[in-house]
Amino acid sequence: MPQPADINDAIAVRTVLKALKPGLYVIRYIAAQGATEATPLGVGQAPLYPSGQLSITTPDGGTEGALQRPGDYLVLNVTGGNVVVAISKYAPKPLLDTAGVHWRIEPLARASQQAPAPRLETAEAFSLTGHIERRGDVTVGNGEWLGNPEGRARLEGVQIDWPTRPATVDISGWCQVGEHRLNGQAGDYLGTRRRAAPIANIGFQLQGAETENYRLTGEAAYSDGTRLPLDGTRRPAAGAHLVALRLHLQHRVREAHREQPAPPQRSSWLDPEVTHITTDDTQEA
The missing domain is CATH 2.60.40 (Immunoglobulin-like)
Structure with missing residues (x-):
């Protein structure tokens, strides 16, 4: 076979x-x-x-x-x-x-599936109002100094005004006055009136479901000459008080994307x- x-x-x-x-x-x-x-x-x-x-x-x-x-x-x-x-x-x-x-x-x-990076635009209708020692209430626009960062006059209270704020995002804030920590959101007054009480520390941050669509930056100036970010990572020296504050709120604008x-x-x-x-x-x- x-x-x-x-x-x-x-x-x-x-x-x-x-x-x-x-x-x-x-x-x-x-x-x-x-x-x-x-x-x-x-x-x-x-x-x-x-x-x-x-x-x-x-x-x-x-x-x-x-x-x-x-x-x-x-x-x-x-x-x-x-x-x-x-x-x-x-x-x-x-x-x-x-x-x-x-x-x-x-x-x-x-x-190409990559959408263009969103650009940042300064948010409109955003302002700060504060009570400054010997000056009274003062209002400034988005990104401007409230108070004199080179001076020593106390900034005794701050209020954020954002009338066009969407329901899905907010700004929370806090400040230290003596032994008390005060908390609030946009529209609330942080600090004291007619008490000549200094603010020893202050901070702000975004909160809500759409915080990724906004960017909040700023700094606080104190009577000892230091300027600190508002995220609470650093504290001013003991005995220093808040003299000025600025906040800059921006929102991200996404361009319409066409596939190329x-x-x-x-x-x-x-x-x-x-x-x-x-x-x-x-x-x-």
Whole structure:
């Protein structure tokens, strides 16, 4: 009885390796020559960069993980790190050196999904009113000094006026007067009236569901010459009192975004970081 033929005696395999960075690619079978039938190609991940993962999508009617003839293609999705793709030519041993196959790997261009960064605009209808020693009540606009940061006259109370404030955001504030800590929101008066009581420390912050749409900055000036941010991370020296305050409220304006097509990308073959490890007549066109 004749023994069955060993396929290893009849078919030879030659492999080309390509290193790819994370992204989407398409590999296409371009042309075949030197054989009466097209020489099939197998496509898979070589075990060289274990951190990356390769998934292959086969179109309807195609062979999973294989290119059988010119015009066939596969979509490669590289995630988690670089991978090495093995492209293997399968040919009868006598034709291994004469059956040429040309293929190409190209990155898939994607439309830009990144929205432009929002710009910051000074919020309108935002003001500060405060009671200044020997001057009485004074009102200033957004970003302006309430009181004299170079002087020593006490700023004894502060109120934020924001009539256009949305319901989804607010400004909370606090101040230290003697042994007492006073708290409030926009529209509340922080401090004292007609008591000549100094404010020893003060702070403000945004709160609410849409704080990411606003930016609040500012500083407080004290009688010892120090100027401190309003986040409470630093305290004035003992005995110093508040003499001036400024708050700057801005809101983020997002431009309408239109998707723009990505610029044409060069073939990964031209990228020096995409390595062509071996060459033979199984090659990229």
